[in-house]
Amino acid sequence: MSEYDYDLVVIGSGPGGQKAAIAGAKLGKRVAIVDRQDMVGGVCVNTGTIPSKTLREAVLYLTGMSQRELYGASYRVKQDITISDLLSRTQHVIGREVEVVRAQLHRNQVDLLTGTARFVDPHTIAVQGTHRGEHTTVTAARVVIATGTRPARPSQVDFDEARVLDSDEVLQLEEIPSSLVVVGAGVIGIEYASMFAALGSRVTVVEQRERMLEFCDPEIVESLKFHLRDLAVTFRFGEKVVDVAVSDSGTVTTLASGKRIPAAAVMYSAGRQGSTDALDLAKAGLEADHRGRLSVDAHYRTSVEHIYAVGDVIGFPALAATSMDQGRLAAYHAFGEEANELAALQPIGIYTIPEISYVGATEAELTSSAVPYEVGLARYRELARGQIVGDAYGMLKLLVSTADRKLLGVHVFGTGATDLVHIGQAVMACGGTVDYLVDAVFNYPTLSEAYKVAALDATNKIRALDRFTT
Numbered sequence: 001m002s003e004y005d006y007d008l009v010v011i012g013s014g015p016g017g018q019k020a021a022i023a024g025a026k027l028g029k030r031v032a033i034v035d036r037q038d039m040v041g042g043v044c045v046n047t048g049t050i051p052s053k054t055l056r057e058a059v060l061y062l063t064g065m066s067q068r069e070l071y072g073a074s075y076r077v078k079q080d081i082t083i084s085d086l087l088s089r090t091q092h093v094i095g096r097e098v099e100v101v102r103a104q105l106h107r108n109q110v111d112l113l114t115g116t117a118r119f120v121d122p123h124t125i126a127v128q129g130t131h132r133g134e135h136t137t138v139t140a141a142r143v144v145i146a147t148g149t150r151p152a153r154p155s156q157v158d159f160d161e162a163r164v165l166d167s168d169e170v171l172q173l174e175e176i177p178s179s180l181v182v183v184g185a186g187v188i189g190i191e192y193a194s195m196f197a198a199l200g201s202r203v204t205v206v207e208q209r210e211r212m213l214e215f216c217d218p219e220i221v222e223s224l225k226f227h228l229r230d231l232a233v234t235f236r237f238g239e240k241v242v243d244v245a246v247s248d249s250g251t252v253t254t255l256a257s258g259k260r261i262p263a264a265a266v267m268y269s270a271g272r273q274g275s276t277d278a279l280d281l282a283k284a285g286l287e288a289d290h291r292g293r294l295s296v297d298a299h300y301r302t303s304v305e306h307i308y309a310v311g312d313v314i315g316f317p318a319l320a321a322t323s324m325d326q327g328r329l330a331a332y333h334a335f336g337e338e339a340n341e342l343a344a345l346q347p348i349g350i351y352t353i354p355e356i357s358y359v360g361a362t363e364a365e366l367t368s369s370a371v372p373y374e375v376g377l378a379r380y381r382e383l384a385r386g387q388i389v390g391d392a393y394g395m396l397k398l399l400v401s402t403a404d405r406k407l408l409g410v411h412v413f414g415t416g417a418t419d420l421v422h423i424g425q426a427v428m429a430c431g432g433t434v435d436y437l438v439d440a441v442f443n444y445p446t447l448s449e450a451y452k453v454a455a456l457d458a459t460n461k462i463r464a465l466d467r468f469t470t
């Protein structure tokens, strides 16, 4: 018998924690996972990915936005959309997802301990429930910390949960604001800006940097900005928020340049802070950085050999999919199970309206590292499926090496972008060339056909160049 209550205790039940716990259980280990009663499934299910993506789906459906190309600019499924129309769908999906997480843990014999965990010593964890007296202490041979992040809140701003909110509190809004200031044009800010703009709020996005989504293809970001401006979004780049004042009639946001922006509400999406303050890390011999984050080695092991950390609490890339794999790999490493490292090719999906997705290199990266490439482009409006679904703006861009014809990057903008990208990802991961896409037969009419159209475009350009040089 082991000297510990559990072989593995996981703190946090988001994507990273869930997969660490289940991977440990599949290896036959005794596993427990700790989270608060109302947070099973993590930030991902309760306040982050799942609610925001469900809200987006509800917005797209009820506003009739994606059908306007076909039925006219005034088309709407529901005339007066209320916040409860939007939130009821969100609550429904959250409820189902929480049940799925609970059932998966249960059938894998993972004990779910409810409460807030803190270290008593490197192998002992105290779990404090919400009610007095609800207190357990467990010991573990190994620990995975998967406590995620929470919105960063500047100390000088008075958040009141009604008019001045962080991105978690958007889900508690009592009405759709007629106007909204979004502070920070990171992924969260720009996704919510898209949704509220689609709902008809007048949105102003304030971003201290000169540009947004700098890691994406600039041509696609330009297209997105064009679309958002068309929905009455105003961008204030290179501007910093210095003050937010609230009164009964609304809010006024003051920028460092002296500009003042009146709005019904203000949403802060200006970065996130690692959730490590409740953990009493010092008792485990650990220390977080100034943003509450933990550092780990290539196997997700912290400086204390038996304690691992995964997911958003270790920082970049801070995505649900990567967090899941980090969790699985941490558990495998902890129990000496062989596993491949995290795949190098990871897609990015941004659920703006329209959505963006890419995998591999950008044109800017290839240019700065002097890798010669050609671009193959397909526009949705030239695809039969694009016409059928009423998407006239979508595009798919392939970056192809002129040296060996391999795919170097895929960038998609428009309907289904976050799904479509995986075709290119699979071809790239298998070392495929553009010729595979030229020769492949795709179902017709589909958006996937964009790959063939773009591949033909790229090969036509490469051929023209070859003819000139030979």
Ligand SMILES: Cc1cc2nc3c(=O)[nH]c(=O)nc-3n(C[C@H](O)[C@H](O)[C@H](O)COP(=O)(O)OP(=O)(O)OC[C@H]3O[C@@H](n4cnc5c(N)ncnc54)[C@H](O)[C@@H]3O)c2cc1C
Pocket: 011, 012, 013, 014, 015, 016, 017, 034, 035, 036, 039, 040, 041, 042, 043, 044, 045, 047, 048, 049, 050, 052, 053, 115, 116, 117, 118, 146, 147, 148, 149, 167, 188, 275, 276, 278, 279, 310, 311, 312, 313, 318, 319, 320, 321, 323, 324, 349, 351
């Ligand atoms: C608005 C928003 C939208 C997003 N959209 C996307 C998206 O579209 N795609 C995508 O890939 N990613 C998205 N993300 C990011 C994604 O949600 C995260 O990458 C993912 O949730 C991180 O998982 P995690 O394992 O780190 O745990 P998290 O999901 O962050 O959960 C951590 C859990 O730990 C618990 N916890 C913290 N401290 C303790 C403690 N002391 N004791 C017990 N439990 C504790 C918390 O209660 C929480 O339940 C989004 C995030 C936000 C905020």
Ligand SMILES: NC(=O)c1ccc[n+]([C@@H]2O[C@H](COP(=O)([O-])OP(=O)(O)OC[C@H]3O[C@@H](n4cnc5c(N)ncnc54)[C@H](O)[C@@H]3O)[C@@H](O)[C@H]2O)c1
Pocket: 183, 184, 185, 186, 187, 188, 189, 191, 206, 207, 208, 209, 239, 240, 241, 242, 269, 270, 271, 272, 317, 318, 319, 349, 350, 351
């Ligand atoms: N689709 C997705 O994959 C998805 C969606 C949402 C969130 N996420 C993840 O969540 C994480 C957090 O996202 P985020 O958008 O909160 O953070 P972020 O750090 O990416 O963006 C915050 C932005 O706010 C700006 N900012 C900060 N203070 C400001 C001020 N006073 N005035 C004006 N601008 C200010 C910063 O310059 C920055 O651009 C991301 O790392 C992302 O990986 C992913």
